[in-house]
Amino acid sequence: MANLWGITDSDLRVAIGAILALGAMLAGWWTHRETLWRLMLATACAFGLVALINVGMYSNHRPFNTPTMALAAVGIATGLWGLVHGPLNRLAKVLLALAVALGLGAFLLSPIVTWPGAHRRGLFFGLAEIAYILASAALWHGVISSVAFRHNRLGATTRSASGAALLLLTVSLLLYGIGAQWAWGAYWSWEPFACWWLATWLAVAIAASGSQHLGWASRCAVFALWLAAGFALLVLLGSLSLVQWLGLNGQY
Amino acid sequence: MAQKAGQLRLLTGLLCPPIIGLGDADEDGGRTDIRVTTVRSQWGALVSTFERVEVAAWRAITSSHVSIALLAALLIVTLLGGLLPQTAPGVQPGSPRYQEWRGQVRSPWGTVADALEALGLLGVFQSRPFYLLMAIVAVVAVLRLASLWIPPWVPAPPRRASTRDFTLSRDKAGAWEEITLALRGMGLGVVRQISHGGAEYAAARRVGVARSMSGLFYLGVLALLLASAIEWRFGWAGPRLELALGETRPLGGETGLAARLEQIDLLPLADGTLQRFDSHVSLIRGATVEKTVTLGLDRRAAYHGLSLYQLGFGPAVRVSAQKASGQPLRMQRTVGDTSVQRILRLRFSGRQQEQLVTIPEADLVVRLVYYPALPIRGFSTRALHIQLLRGSTGQVQAEQFLAENGQVMSDDVRVDIAFEYSVTLRPEREPGLPLAAFGGALIMLGLVGYLIWPTREAWLIVRQENQSCTCQIIVSRGNAGASWFIALVSNLSGGANG
Numbered sequence: 001m002a003n004l005w006g007i008t009d010s011d012l013r014v015a016i017g018a019i020l021a022l023g024a025m026l027a028g029w030w031t032h033r034e035t036l037w038r039l040m041l042a043t044a045c046a047f048g049l050v051a052l053i054n055v056g057m058y059s060n061h062r063p064f065n066t067p068t069m070a071l072a073a074v075g076i077a078t079g080l081w082g083l084v085h086g087p088l089n090r091l092a093k094v095l096l097a098l099a100v101a102l103g104l105g106a107f108l109l110s111p112i113v114t115w116p117g118a119h120r121r122g123l124f125f126g127l128a129e130i131a132y133i134l135a136s137a138a139l140w141h142g143v144i145s146s147v148a149f150r151h152n153r154l155g156a157t158t159r160s161a162s163g164a165a166l167l168l169l170t171v172s173l174l175l176y177g178i179g180a181q182w183a184w185g186a187y188w189s190w191e192p193f194a195c196w197w198l199a200t201w202l203a204v205a206i207a208a209s210g211s212q213h214l215g216w217a218s219r220c221a222v223f224a225l226w227l228a229a230g231f232a233l234l235v236l237l238g239s240l241s242l243v244q245w246l247g248l249n250g251q252y
Numbered sequence: 253m254a255q256k257a258g259q260l261r262l263l264t265g266l267l268c269p270p271i272i273g274l275g276d277a278d279e280d281g282g283r284t285d286i287r288v289t290t291v292r293s294q295w296g297a298l299v300s301t302f303e304r305v306e307v308a309a310w311r312a313i314t315s316s317h318v319s320i321a322l323l324a325a326l327l328i329v330t331l332l333g334g335l336l337p338q339t340a341p342g343v344q345p346g347s348p349r350y351q352e353w354r355g356q357v358r359s360p361w362g363t364v365a366d367a368l369e370a371l372g373l374l375g376v377f378q379s380r381p382f383y384l385l386m387a388i389v390a391v392v393a394v395l396r397l398a399s400l401w402i403p404p405w406v407p408a409p410p411r412r413a414s415t416r417d418f419t420l421s422r423d424k425a426g427a428w429e430e431i432t433l434a435l436r437g438m439g440l441g442v443v444r445q446i447s448h449g450g451a452e453y454a455a456a457r458r459v460g461v462a463r464s465m466s467g468l469f470y471l472g473v474l475a476l477l478l479a480s481a482i483e484w485r486f487g488w489a490g491p492r493l494e495l496a497l498g499e500t501r502p503l504g505g506e507t508g509l510a511a512r513l514e515q516i517d518l519l520p521l522a523d524g525t526l527q528r529f530d531s532h533v534s535l536i537r538g539a540t541v542e543k544t545v546t547l548g549l550d551r552r553a554a555y556h557g558l559s560l561y562q563l564g565f566g567p568a569v570r571v572s573a574q575k576a577s578g579q580p581l582r583m584q585r586t587v588g589d590t591s592v593q594r595i596l597r598l599r600f601s602g603r604q605q606e607q608l609v610t611i612p613e614a615d616l617v618v619r620l621v622y623y624p625a626l627p628i629r630g631f632s633t634r635a636l637h638i639q640l641l642r643g644s645t646g647q648v649q650a651e652q653f654l655a656e657n658g659q660v661m662s663d664d665v666r667v668d669i670a671f672e673y674s675v676t677l678r679p680e681r682e683p684g685l686p687l688a689a690f691g692g693a694l695i696m697l698g699l700v701g702y703l704i705w706p707t708r709e710a711w712l713i714v715r716q717e718n719q720s721c722t723c724q725i726i727v728s729r730g731n732a733g734a735s736w737f738i739a740l741v742s743n744l745s746g747g748a749n750g
Binding site for chain 1: 320335361549703730731732
């Protein structure tokens, strides 16, 4: 519900989340007290999550059809990965808080930028999108860790990021298949939107196979992780609009 | 550069064990990178050639290069599917449905569509190269499954490998005991071992559930491919059925059933989209209603092995006419079901946005054109253009644009229009569905297994020299820096020092 100035409760929560994330950035940079940083970032993520869930429940906005919502969701999930997974140094703390702040900031500035056209709805499609976002965030958490821990732990970073992303993308594809089976009776029909989803899985699988072959700590493995993270985010932000712009939606 | 003079026999080979030699090597901080090559067999040139081919094929199938190449090929095909229009499954080129679809594609794509069609890019997923790719995926999955689940079928050491050398101050039996113990500590076990030329050669890999779990991924891939083949051969998908309220249409195929839409329940959201859209459909055989089922946006119905899906919904209108005195007038469609009725329900779809209805008693024709949106007339959402024409002359008597329920008058005749919905259904038989679900679960389990227990493989050569044994451990270069390999070498080196 909006107040006199047109500010909704969700806007307020996102704004508080973004401010807290900026505070976490400063806390991560200036102090060595990890507890303060954790508390601020966790609260920022909680405010952001509540706002996104609220928007998602009462509107047609979903991460795949609302790019700023996608950025916010990936930012929050990256922050949560950092809180859960660790370990942390000063640079990692700052970058993780920055990811949350950027995501929430983007959503705050333009929360209603939505790609036109129909989007899949339903429980399983929603869960599939959540799994996709967690996968994308796992990759970006890996990217941040690879920057923050350039000289050690690279192997563990690339392996855990690729592994978690591959697993979550598999979950998201399976959920998408279940949703498609319930919705139109074909768990897989090579429809263009699903093709982009599968393309992300394949890109991450290629990155993981290459990294395993060349060594998880190699420079190529880090490069592959960056590429996979970029591809996953691009698909999240632009696949639906591209499919609709090309006039492919609704061919099936 | 140091020359390694080992000969490694038996570590692979399904029918007869080939001989593998260790080529040039580079020393790097205790670790040695080597090039593994096959060398001439002692059984003659023909056997040697067979062995080399076998090793090369086996090594290729189990190598990361093949995985990456297959994944890359699938990625290219998938990207084509995400960028170019593709024919729907089951639509044969040249069929009326294909021609209709081609016309829809030509509208936005223009002559590019012709070029894409000539290149075969409009049916990538029904092309022979794609089927060939799927066949290769199936073969590779079978062989990898065999390599994981049949212990003696050990893959050949990769062509580019790393090796670590150390000496154990024990006899051969004692050395093997220590090596086996160290391997077990890393979750590995010796799966193949022979003696040759005074040396012991062995291949070690994960044992038990840790090795088997990864294989479930390949089993899952095979199950999915098999499910697709079963669906293609034995499955059936009926035509899309568009039904207005009260309308009856046959399901098609050999079902002998017809479907009639009895009722629609809908629950709209605040933003105009629908939270629920349920349709109640009667399945009719002859004149008997066999069952009434409820379908929804994510809710299917099943009846005697037949699944019924609600693919979507569309616009429809209810039309009735009466004289000013209240006397109802009978109407009939101009095409399709031309029976005379007092109330008509008309569907509008992508194929048919215009409907014509005659009112013979009033010499009137009602022309209805549906627009999803008509901004030029100020309608941002649906709009219906209604014209009443004199049947004998074709002259327009009255016309009106409606966005909500309403009526159009001409002299003493009033035509009432009410907006309704139609639904689109599809009947299917899906014999491969349980297998596909099983395959999906196996893929998930296999992936979890692989992430918990990633592949670990090592090849060993042990030689007795005086009172001690020299030991060589070979792993792929990607595993040279792995913690398990470092720990294994550390354990064995500690034993050697001790």
